[in-house]
Amino acid sequence: MFSATLVNWYQENKRDLPWRKTINPYKIWLSEIILQQTRVIQGLPYYTSFITNFPTVNALANAPEEKILRLWQGLGYYSRAKNLHKCAKIVVDQFQEKFPTTYDSLLKLPGIGPYTAAAIASFCYHQPIAVVDGNVYRVLSRIGGITTDISSPQGVREFKALANVLIDHQNPDSYNQAIMEFGALQCIPKKPSCPICPLKNTCFAYLHQEQHTLPVKLKKTKIRNRFFYYLVITINNKIVMNARKGKDIWQGLYDFPVYESEKRVDIEKALTVLLKDVNSYVIDNISEEYKHILSHQHIYGRFIKINITNNDLELNRQSFSIEEIIELPKPILINNYLNQYIF
Numbered sequence: 001m002f003s004a005t006l007v008n009w010y011q012e013n014k015r016d017l018p019w020r021k022t023i024n025p026y027k028i029w030l031s032e033i034i035l036q037q038t039r040v041i042q043g044l045p046y047y048t049s050f051i052t053n054f055p056t057v058n059a060l061a062n063a064p065e066e067k068i069l070r071l072w073q074g075l076g077y078y079s080r081a082k083n084l085h086k087c088a089k090i091v092v093d094q095f096q097e098k099f100p101t102t103y104d105s106l107l108k109l110p111g112i113g114p115y116t117a118a119a120i121a122s123f124c125y126h127q128p129i130a131v132v133d134g135n136v137y138r139v140l141s142r143i144g145g146i147t148t149d150i151s152s153p154q155g156v157r158e159f160k161a162l163a164n165v166l167i168d169h170q171n172p173d174s175y176n177q178a179i180m181e182f183g184a185l186q187c188i189p190k191k192p193s194c195p196i197c198p199l200k201n202t203c204f205a206y207l208h209q210e211q212h213t214l215p216v217k218l219k220k221t222k223i224r225n226r227f228f229y230y231l232v233i234t235i236n237n238k239i240v241m242n243a244r245k246g247k248d249i250w251q252g253l254y255d256f257p258v259y260e261s262e263k264r265v266d267i268e269k270a271l272t273v274l275l276k277d278v279n280s281y282v283i284d285n286i287s288e289e290y291k292h293i294l295s296h297q298h299i300y301g302r303f304i305k306i307n308i309t310n311n312d313l314e315l316n317r318q319s320f321s322i323e324e325i326i327e328l329p330k331p332i333l334i335n336n337y338l339n340q341y342i343f
């Protein structure tokens with residue numbers, strides 16, 4: 001009854017999306033990776049661009065990583081793009097370009113967690129494995145009045161078990177699509193459309209007016225503030241940029257030499273550190289502060305643009321023309337600055 005109602009609702013209300021017209025595991029996988037932590041409206045152009053540039057898993061596996069990062073630019077969580085590439089290579093090298101067909105074997109691939117594995121296994125191979133994402137937590141907790149904390153290991157186990165009891169074994173693909181779409185369009189976080197909901201007569205949250213308290217999520221995300229002071233060095237019409245290394249954010253993306261602080265500092269202090277190797281320079285301009293919000297971090301960036309003509313820096317720093325910079329993969333913070341001040 002529950003699943004039939006959901007699937008009926010889905011048939012009448014689903015959005016017309018390209019990955020819903022295929023059971024090709026490459027396309028389903030690509031769409032699911034792109035849509036993690038991304039709204040459909042934002043992810044759609046990225047999906048189209050990836051399918052156009054890499055029509056097959058083989059094309060993606062053989063692409064240079066920089067091209068993949070460049071196309072990913074703006075989606076954030078760049079480790080997803082790197083894992084996308086790694087996973088494509090494994091599918092080509094170890095599975096003859098065919099995605100594994102079981103939930104457990106899919107889970108072994110880089111970047112594929114329980115949610116994505118369940119989506120591929122059910123959409124492409126008709127396996128009755130329930131997807132459990134934020135939408136599913138919300139729908140199930142409201143309908144059943146379940147108050148277990150969804151950020152706790154117990155909550156994860158409980159909701160996963162319930163979802164796998166409720167899944168329609170005859171139509172696991174439609175059921176999984178339906179509950180996610182229902183959570184995305186109907187049973188939304190704020191102001192769900194309860195008066196026109198086909199499940200309202202049995203929904204705990206609606207009957208008790210508890211929509212706003214469910215699901216329960218106790219663990220709050222800790223936000224770290226970071227202050228980046230970038231030095232934009234122009235040498236002979238080229239700008240110094242480096243690919244970011246290490247385990248930090250934006251690995252593999254290009255930005256400028258940076259001084260980082262946990263607090264906002266005077267621009268003079270940042271300049272003293274940033275310019276310690278530079279003998280003679282002219283400050284061209286200093287930008288206002290840009291704020292860039294990531295899921296666990298708030299980045300505050302300022303850009304100090306200087307021109308130098310004759311310096312040792314020229315010998316050991318990578319620098320790029322404007323045309324080259326356009327093609328480099330860059331964080332959106334950097335792109336925003338470049339669009340305002342340089343391009």
Ligand code: SF4
Pocket residue numbers: 139142143186187188192193194197198199200203204205206211
């Ligand atoms: S009645 Fe409201 S809270 Fe309950 S499932 Fe429907 S939209 Fe969600």
